[in-house]
Amino acid sequence: MERMEIDLSLKLAGVELKNPIIVSASEFSRRGAVIKEISKYGPAAIVTKTIVAQPVPHVRPCYAAIEGGFINCVSGSDISAEQWFKEEIRVAKEGEAKVIASIAGRFLEESLELARKAEEAGADMIEYATACPHLAEIYNAMFPGSMGPPEVHNPEPLAKTLAEIKKVVSIPVIPKFSAIFYIDAVKWAKAAEAAGADAIAAADALGPVLQINIETGQPLLGGPKGSGGLTGSAIKPLVLKMVLDIAENVNIPVIGVGGISKWKDAIEYFMAGARCVGLATAVHVKGPSIIPQILDGIKKFLVEKGYSSLDEIIGLTSRKIKEREIKGKQLITTPKVPAIDAVKCNACGLCQRACIYGAISVEDIARVDPSKCFGCGLCVTICPTKAISLDYYED
Numbered sequence: 001m002e003r004m005e006i007d008l009s010l011k012l013a014g015v016e017l018k019n020p021i022i023v024s025a026s027e028f029s030r031r032g033a034v035i036k037e038i039s040k041y042g043p044a045a046i047v048t049k050t051i052v053a054q055p056v057p058h059v060r061p062c063y064a065a066i067e068g069g070f071i072n073c074v075s076g077s078d079i080s081a082e083q084w085f086k087e088e089i090r091v092a093k094e095g096e097a098k099v100i101a102s103i104a105g106r107f108l109e110e111s112l113e114l115a116r117k118a119e120e121a122g123a124d125m126i127e128y129a130t131a132c133p134h135l136a137e138i139y140n141a142m143f144p145g146s147m148g149p150p151e152v153h154n155p156e157p158l159a160k161t162l163a164e165i166k167k168v169v170s171i172p173v174i175p176k177f178s179a180i181f182y183i184d185a186v187k188w189a190k191a192a193e194a195a196g197a198d199a200i201a202a203a204d205a206l207g208p209v210l211q212i213n214i215e216t217g218q219p220l221l222g223g224p225k226g227s228g229g230l231t232g233s234a235i236k237p238l239v240l241k242m243v244l245d246i247a248e249n250v251n252i253p254v255i256g257v258g259g260i261s262k263w264k265d266a267i268e269y270f271m272a273g274a275r276c277v278g279l280a281t282a283v284h285v286k287g288p289s290i291i292p293q294i295l296d297g298i299k300k301f302l303v304e305k306g307y308s309s310l311d312e313i314i315g316l317t318s319r320k321i322k323e324r325e326i327k328g329k330q331l332i333t334t335p336k337v338p339a340i341d342a343v344k345c346n347a348c349g350l351c352q353r354a355c356i357y358g359a360i361s362v363e364d365i366a367r368v369d370p371s372k373c374f375g376c377g378l379c380v381t382i383c384p385t386k387a388i389s390l391d392y393y394e395d
Contacts, residue, residue, distance in 0.1 A: 006299045008310055012253055012276055013172035013198035015098060015124055017044035019295055020270070020310060024201075024257050024278035025050050025102045025127070025176075028288065030077065032091030038283075039095030041291040047278070048092065050076035050102040050129050051084045051118070053110050059138060059222035063284070066211050066220075069234030069259075070281040073221045075135055076104055081114060089121040100174070104129040111161050112168050119169045126171060127201060130158055130188075131178040134208040134229045141224045152180055155191035162195040172198035179206035179235050179258065182242050189246040200246055201255040201278060203239045205229025232281035233259040240272050247273025248318055261286065263297025271316040324393060332392050335375025340366050344387035351379040351388060 008019040023029060023046040028038050030049045038046060055078045062074050077084065084101075092099045101123035105111030115126055131150035139147040151157065158175060165173050175197050181188045182203070189200055208227035211220045219226020236259025243256045256274030260266050261282040269277045282290050298310075307313060324330050345365040352360045359372035360379060366388070380388045 006302045006307075006309070008295070008299065010275065010310065012045075012255075013125065013174070015045075015172060017098065017276070019044045020266075020276040020298075021291060021295055022047065022100070022255060022276050022278045023097075023283060023291070024280040025129075026280040026284060027074075028280075028283050029092075031079070032088035032094075035088075035092035035097070035099065036095035038288050038291075039092075039097035041288040042295055043097050043279075043291050044276075045098035045100050045124070046092070046095070047100040047102050047127050048077070048084065048089070048123075050104050051081050051114060052076040052104050053081055053106070053114065055080055056139070056142060061220065061222050062228075064211060064220040064228075065285055066234075069230055069232035070285065071207075071209055071211055071221060071228040071230055072205070073134055073138060073223050073226075073228040075132070075138065076102075076129075081117070085117045085121040089118070089123055093122050098124040100125040100127050102127040102129055102176070104132075105161075108161055108164060112164055115165045115169050115173070119171050124171060125174060125198075126165070126169060127174045127176050128158075128162065128165065129204070130175050131180060131204070132229065133178060133180050133205060134227050137208070137225055137227065138223045150178065150180065153184055155184075155188040158188070159191040159195035162192060162197050166196040174199045174201055174255070176201040176257070177203050177242070179203040179230075179239055179242070182206075182238055185242040186245050186249045189250045193250045193252050197252060199253045199255060199275075200250065201257055202242045202246060203235070203258050205231050206235050206238065231258065232285075233261060233265075235259055236265060236268075240268060243269060243274050244272040244317060247315060260294070261290070263294045263301060266294055266298055267301055267313065270310060270314050273315045273318060275314060320393070327393070329393055335373060336390060336392055337368055337370045337373045337375065338377075338380060338388050338390035340368065341387045341389070344385045346385055346387075348384065350382050350384065354378055354382050 021043045023043045025047040035046045101118035103114040136147045207229040209230040221228045239258030247254045253275040255276045256269030257278035266277045349362045352362045357374045359369045380390045
């Protein structure tokens, strides 16, 4: 029987996209020619490196892969806004993906000018960068006193800027939140929506963070103190909760960005409420071939689970949470004992070593002592063959 083909095309803020994959602002969008080349790997849209009125050179070293994530101390684009608007966006538009111009202004008029020129240059959408948590120390080293700490709690200045940008352009405007907004994500999202934002991207780097080379004592990154922004898998759980909360509280679409390195990560973001997902760190570390791999994985998952479209899983987790409430299962305190699939269990012993209650023993297969089991669920998540199951909600 021939496998059903899933159509992943959608609209984002009124713009037709061939699929939900966006390449976020990164070195893979540093110039128009690079964007044009990366578009061949199948993303629906690519966000330019953040265009600023006064670019500065990148400090070195500026990237480091760390356990569970990625850190960087890169600022915006190091080529001029004039070059972007005169040449780079035009070349990028020759590719197969929509072009989203990322802009960041130091003050309102500068932001408006960048937005106007981005639209005139042919950008399909505008992404407005809200905060970069690690840049203050670098900019202040270059230009003393030029930058204070990023605003974390008051979204009103951003809302004012978004409202004014909406007055001068006709293309969609998308603020990209930093992960440092996670505590007040809903407040920021509601303010952005009220100001006229067409979608919200969440989230940019968390930080500032530090990693040290213990052989030398030096920070891994350059700059005055070697700090940077944390991206990649390390921030996914935090941003996933941001996306869930934002999607439940606004009516505009959400783009999930943060730690998507395989198709399963993208599925989680869709279930949390994201309509599109953005890739950056994964493309840096694994190369652009990861894009079609993730797209193929999304399609296979939908077919295997019997879904006919992506819409069926967008926001699924919120619906499941609502079901918990209806069933009176929001706060379960009675333990349930996990089940062991004897066929899948390979007696590796990981569950036994992880069980701090001494409830699991392993001989030919793992076995659970109901009198000792706490029902915590750790063994389910640690089992490499998915031989252990525990469901508190479906009966």
